[in-house]
Amino acid sequence: MLRRRRLIQWQPLEGLLSVLNIGGGPNPEEEVLRSEQRAEIEQVLAQMPPRYRMLLLLREREGFSYKEIAEITGDSLETVKVTLYRARERARKIGARLQGASRTRSEKP
Amino acid sequence: MNCKRIRPLLSAYHDGELDPAQLAEVEAHLAACPECRRVLDEYRALGQDVRELPNVRVPAEMARGFETRLRKLSASPWRGARGLSLRRGLATAAFALALVALAFGVYVILQRMQPVDQIAGVAAAYPEDGATNVPLDANLTITFAQAMDRASVEDATQITPQTGLAFGWKGQTLTIVPFANWQPATTYTLTVATTAHTAASTPLDEPIMLRFTTEAEESAGGGGINPIGRFATIWRAELGGPTGTLGYATGEVQELWSATQPFERGRMIWVDQLEDDTVYVLTHATDESGGTWQAYTDTFREGDLESNDLTPPDGLLEPIRGFGKVWREELDGPDARIGWALASEQGYIGEMQSFEHGLMLWDPLDSMTYIL
Numbered sequence: 001m002l003r004r005r006r007l008i009q010w011q012p013l014e015g016l017l018s019v020l021n022i023g024g025g026p027n028p029e030e031e032v033l034r035s036e037q038r039a040e041i042e043q044v045l046a047q048m049p050p051r052y053r054m055l056l057l058l059r060e061r062e063g064f065s066y067k068e069i070a071e072i073t074g075d076s077l078e079t080v081k082v083t084l085y086r087a088r089e090r091a092r093k094i095g096a097r098l099q100g101a102s103r104t105r106s107e108k109p
Numbered sequence: 110m111n112c113k114r115i116r117p118l119l120s121a122y123h124d125g126e127l128d129p130a131q132l133a134e135v136e137a138h139l140a141a142c143p144e145c146r147r148v149l150d151e152y153r154a155l156g157q158d159v160r161e162l163p164n165v166r167v168p169a170e171m172a173r174g175f176e177t178r179l180r181k182l183s184a185s186p187w188r189g190a191r192g193l194s195l196r197r198g199l200a201t202a203a204f205a206l207a208l209v210a211l212a213f214g215v216y217v218i219l220q221r222m223q224p225v226d227q228i229a230g231v232a233a234a235y236p237e238d239g240a241t242n243v244p245l246d247a248n249l250t251i252t253f254a255q256a257m258d259r260a261s262v263e264d265a266t267q268i269t270p271q272t273g274l275a276f277g278w279k280g281q282t283l284t285i286v287p288f289a290n291w292q293p294a295t296t297y298t299l300t301v302a303t304t305a306h307t308a309a310s311t312p313l314d315e316p317i318m319l320r321f322t323t324e325a326e327e328s329a330g331g332g333g334i335n336p337i338g339r340f341a342t343i344w345r346a347e348l349g350g351p352t353g354t355l356g357y358a359t360g361e362v363q364e365l366w367s368a369t370q371p372f373e374r375g376r377m378i379w380v381d382q383l384e385d386d387t388v389y390v391l392t393h394a395t396d397e398s399g400g401t402w403q404a405y406t407d408t409f410r411e412g413d414l415e416s417n418d419l420t421p422p423d424g425l426l427e428p429i430r431g432f433g434k435v436w437r438e439e440l441d442g443p444d445a446r447i448g449w450a451l452a453s454e455q456g457y458i459g460e461m462q463s464f465e466h467g468l469m470l471w472d473p474l475d476s477m478t479y480i481l
Contacts, residue, residue: 037158037161038158038161040158041155041158041159044155045159049361051361056155056159057159059124059156060155060156060159060160061159061160065126066121066124066126081120081121081126082117084120084121084124085116085117085119085120085121086363086364086365088120088123088151088152088155089120089364089366089458090364091155092148092151092155093364093458095151095155
């Protein structure tokens with residue numbers, strides 16, 4: 001109940017989410033939870049600086065090593081390391097803010 | 110407070126990119142620190158969420174240009190030449206990446222190319238080779254001298270810095286539309302390789318190369334960066350903007366692990382810059398009209414003497430660790446102009462932006478912005 005309500009509170013970012021293909025699943029309960037998580041991670045990514053986002057995707061989604069990322073972006077290994085650290089800290093902060101905002105809004109009638 | 114040093118390493122630990130010494134240090138700390146374990150769990154959850162994002166659907170009008178670009182990616186020579194060994198098939202990785210990149214507006218630089226310097230087989234082009242002040246929303250057009258095989262031209266077209274392109278044709282004229290506006294004050298190089306051929310299968314005699322430079326953003330003439338976010342208002346309203354005290358920003362806003370400690374006549378701020386942590390010492394002037402600041406490199410390392418066990422006057426504190434070291438070694442300790450500490454240090458994630466003539470620091474604990 002709460003979960004559904006919270007889902008309704010999420011405001012998708014215009015323009016970005018329109019190109020995302022959010023597929024249907026067999027289990028409606030799970031699907032609610034999963035699309036809720038997706039909505040959140042999409043918002044987190046959307047609010048990050050492009051460079052942070054790019055490195056995070058190269059690392060976590062594409063599985064490139066620091067060395068490979070450095071080759072691709074032309075950065076030093078140290079820069080890749082530092083930027084990924086900052087990207088993750090930023091993601092944590094945005095995530096916490098989104099959760100806080102969602103709770104606040106859910107409490108209102 | 111060992112967390113301060115460990116936290117930046119946690120990210121690389123999660124990625125399996127620490128050397129053995131750091132690895133041992135981090136694991137020992139994790140065993141003893143639930144807070145850092147929680148942060149590590151959050152890093153893991155973030156990675157999981159990012160990997161589970163569904164693939165993205167490309168809007169139809171962009172798809173054509175994308176297919177072309179992906180074919181180029183999988184055929185480009187840099188792989189072997191640069192000796193990269195990729196975990197998965199490059200085409201697959203590049204495909205997924207390019208799709209994700211498009212959806213999130215990321216520019217991906219995956220190609221290096223050989224410059225060429227003549228235009229043959231072209232009747233007209235906009236912008237002209239060497240053009241400057243090209244509008245940020247300009248489309249490029251190339252009118253070929255003959256009817257071309259369109260797919261071969263699109264396949265042979267590359268641009269650096271790498272930018273998503275869509276192609277449109279009218280007769281012998283090719284219009285190239287960037288997915289997003291060009292970056293301001295940037296020199297782009299568009300090339301069409303000799304694998305492009307005419308409708309009659311005659312290849313181009315020579316590669317086509319167009320080099321053009323985009324206009325600087327209107328408000329940031331001279332190629333400087335305008336600050337955005339929390340620093341922008343102060344920069345414009347209080348500091349006179351680009352012609353004021355600080356000039357243009359020289360980099361993005363960075364979030365940095367920081368700490369601060371108030372003193373009788375000033376404040377110390379420590380900023381984690383990974384290689385050279387910095388301690389900023391802000392000291393009030395005698396007449397309270399203003400003050401001075403000085404930056405010191407934080408040379409404190411774990412294991413160093415934390416304090417001198419001095420006896421401060423009632424209600425005051427001796428600064429310890431990094432602050433203490435600067436206070437004792439650079440500021441004459443108890444005789445320091447800045448005085449004794451009023452309270453113990455507090456850590457936070459602050460923000461910092463560098464400018465041509467200084468920097469701005471934001472401290473969320475006191476909601477204070479410092480201009481140095």
